[in-house]
Amino acid sequence: MKYDAMKHQGSKGEKYTADMVGEAAGDSGRTVQRYIRLAALSDALLEYVDNNKIPMIVGEKLSYLKPEEQEWLLEVIANSSIFPTKQQAEQLKECSANGKLNQSYIYAVLLKKESSKINVTIPAKKIGNYFPETYSKEQIEEVIFMLLDKWKENKKGVADAEDTV
Known part of the structure; x- marks a missing residue:
C-alpha cells in the first residue's frame, strides 16, 4: 500500500x-x-x-x-x-x-532428473595422514577406489541379507 x-x-x-x-x-x-x-x-x-x-x-x-x-x-x-x-x-x-x-x-x-555429475575434491592435508609420503596421486586414487569398491560390495551384501530376513 x-x-x-x-x-x-x-x-x-x-x-x-x-x-x-x-x-x-x-x-x-x-x-x-x-x-x-x-x-x-x-x-x-x-x-x-x-x-x-x-x-x-x-x-x-x-x-x-x-x-x-x-x-x-x-x-x-x-x-x-x-x-x-x-x-x-x-x-x-x-x-x-x-x-x-x-x-x-x-x-x-x-x-526430469538432472544429470548431475558428482565431483569430489579432497584436500591433500586431510588424506595425507592415511598414505605414505612416497605415494603418488595415482596410487592414492587407486587405493581410494579399491576401498570404495569393497565398501560398495559390503553394503550390497548387507542390503541383500536384510531382504532375506
Missing part, C-alpha cells in the same frame, strides 16, 4: 519508489518489486513461498503462470513432493508466455 501511495504522488524524485520503500524496510527495490509480483501467486503457492519450500525468486517466476497453470503445478507438487528450481520456473514461465504450457509439460519439467 505504501508503495502504491508513493508511486502516485505525481513527481519524479531522485529514486524509484520501489527503492525508497525497500530502503525504509531494509530491502532492495528489486525485492519490493518481487513482493508485489508474488501477489499474483495462488494462495497455496504463496504459502510454499512463505514456508521457504519455494524460494522467493522462484515464486516470482511462477507468478507469471495463469491461475489454471498454477493449479496444475500445485497438483504436480502434491503428487511428487518436488518443488521447482529457478531454472525450471523460468522454463515454465517461458512456455506459459508462448501459450504452450500444459499439465504434462509441467510434469516433464519437474520430474
Whole structure:
C-alpha cells in the first residue's frame, strides 16, 4: 500500500519508489518489486513461498503462470513432493508466455532428473595422514577406489541379507 501511495504522488524524485520503500524496510527495490509480483501467486503457492519450500525468486517466476497453470503445478507438487528450481520456473514461465504450457509439460519439467555429475575434491592435508609420503596421486586414487569398491560390495551384501530376513 505504501508503495502504491508513493508511486502516485505525481513527481519524479531522485529514486524509484520501489527503492525508497525497500530502503525504509531494509530491502532492495528489486525485492519490493518481487513482493508485489508474488501477489499474483495462488494462495497455496504463496504459502510454499512463505514456508521457504519455494524460494522467493522462484515464486516470482511462477507468478507469471495463469491461475489454471498454477493449479496444475500445485497438483504436480502434491503428487511428487518436488518443488521447482529457478531454472525450471523460468522454463515454465517461458512456455506459459508462448501459450504452450500444459499439465504434462509441467510434469516433464519437474520430474526430469538432472544429470548431475558428482565431483569430489579432497584436500591433500586431510588424506595425507592415511598414505605414505612416497605415494603418488595415482596410487592414492587407486587405493581410494579399491576401498570404495569393497565398501560398495559390503553394503550390497548387507542390503541383500536384510531382504532375506
